[in-house]
Amino acid sequence: MSACPCCLEVLTPALLGLGGRRLAGRCGLCGDEVCQHCLRSGSCASCLWDALAARGGTPSFPEPPGRRRRAAQAACTHPQAVRWMRCCPSCGLELEWEAEHGNPLCDACGAPSHEAFNACWACGESFEEENEARDSAEGYALDFDCRSRRCEGKVAWLMPYCPWCATAQRWRPSPEEGAPVCVGCEAKLEPTWAFCTACGEEAPLPEECFSCAASLDQVDCAARCEHCRRMVCGDCFGDYSVKGASPAARELLLCTACAEELGASPLVEEEAPEAEAPEAPEPPAAARPAPSSPWEVLGVAPGTPLAEVKRVYLALITQYHPDKVAQLGPKLQALAAEETRKLNQAWSELRQRGDRGSA
Structure with missing residues (x-):
């Protein structure tokens, strides 16, 4: 079922002429x-x-969610996209492949074709040709048998139709158990894909956390590791600092396994030293604002169990992740960074209190 490209809400028919989304x-x-x-x-x-x-x-x-997706698509370099994918698995943008080696285009849908193909690989339109089926063609790698027993031709991975007999192909690219299934076209998706490569539908959550195998339907929050691209639960990811070739370290949301592999360290929660400034006269005690307690920063009542505090902390911290505010202005990004620092500091203090209490 299609959705509005602006609000990303699914279009629904009206009931007795009322309501609905069209x-x-x-x-x-x-x-x-x-x-x-x-x-x-x-x-x-x-x-x-x-x-x-x-x-x-x-x-x-x-x-609008559609604006955020549009900005992400404009910035995406489609690192996981390969030929025959109709949509980028990272951002969901519909891809267009250009004809190579002077090959013709399909008159019906405009997809690149080949002079020896008998049908369009993208839409199945017949070219009314009777060329002999082959296992290769200039500019096209054809490695798999057509699913029709009567066809001796070869097809390429993710071709929806055989270019020789126009038989629809059904691909199951992921052999992993529990891999998510696209709700739009029912294709079985790779766990590292955020979008279906056939129809662009956003990939649903896998059944289990990749790290600890916890059911993702029952956890408080989940996120996609920015290194391995797999979905993990809130207990298995965090914000880390990764030192690369450049002097400045990158801040990434990583699962614990990738953090260990990359030698990443958790983000420092301490405040950066500020430049010394002339001391101002200290205001009267009644005029000074009372410092916010860690309970107030996280918005939980004093004495709340540590497990519940962690759930609230993870839900809040994901809202201010750098990826979520990358398209905003510098001032808003700075506010998000400051809010992240306060949340990290509050959680660290409450966690240390809990550890001392259980010791």
């Missing part, structure tokens, strides 16, 4: 056709959000 019109700026909830004065909510932010204003509505 495509209502095309944005005059980006050209996307969006639902009635996202179309505002001829523009979609994403473009309106961009326009307000560009003028230095603060939009009165939350940033």
Whole structure:
């Protein structure tokens, strides 16, 4: 079922003419056709959000999820994409492959083809040719048998149709048990894919955490490791500092296994030393604001069990991860970094109290 590209909500039919979510019109700026909830004065909510932010204003509505996805797609270099993938497995962007070696294009869908193919590999349209089936073609690597017993041709991985007999191919690229299944086209996905390579649908959660095998349906939070790209539960990931070739260390969200492999260290929770400034006269005690307790920073009541505090901490810290605020302005990124520092400091203090109490 299709979704609105702005709010990413699934389109639903109205009941007795009321409610529902349907495509209502095309944005005059980006050209996307969006639902009635996202179309505002001829523009979609994403473009309106961009326009307000560009003028230095603060939009009165939350940033549309589709805008965040669009920004991520614009920045993605499609590192996992290979030929025949219709969509990037990292960002979900629909990919277009250009014809090579002067090969023709399919008249029906425009996909690159080959003069010896009898049908389009992308849409199955017949070319009404009777060329002999082969196991290779210039510019195309064909390594797998066509699933039709009557066809002797070869196909390439992720070709939806055989280029010789137009028989639909059904690929199961992941041999792993418990690999997620696309809810859009029911293809079995690789655990490292964030999107289906056939239809661009966002990949659902796997059944279990890759590190500890805990059920991801029952954990408080989960995240994708930025190194191995696998989903792990909140107990198996954290923010780490990784030293690379450049002098500045990178901050990555890693699972514990990748952190150990890369020799990463947990982010330092201490405040950076500030430059000395002339001492100002100390205000009266009544005028000084009382320091926030770690309970107040995390928004939990004093005496809350440590396990519950950890659940709240992990849920909050993921909201301010660098990937979540990468598309925001420098001031907002600085605010997110400061909030992350406060959350880390509060959790560290409460965790140390709990360890001393159990000792």
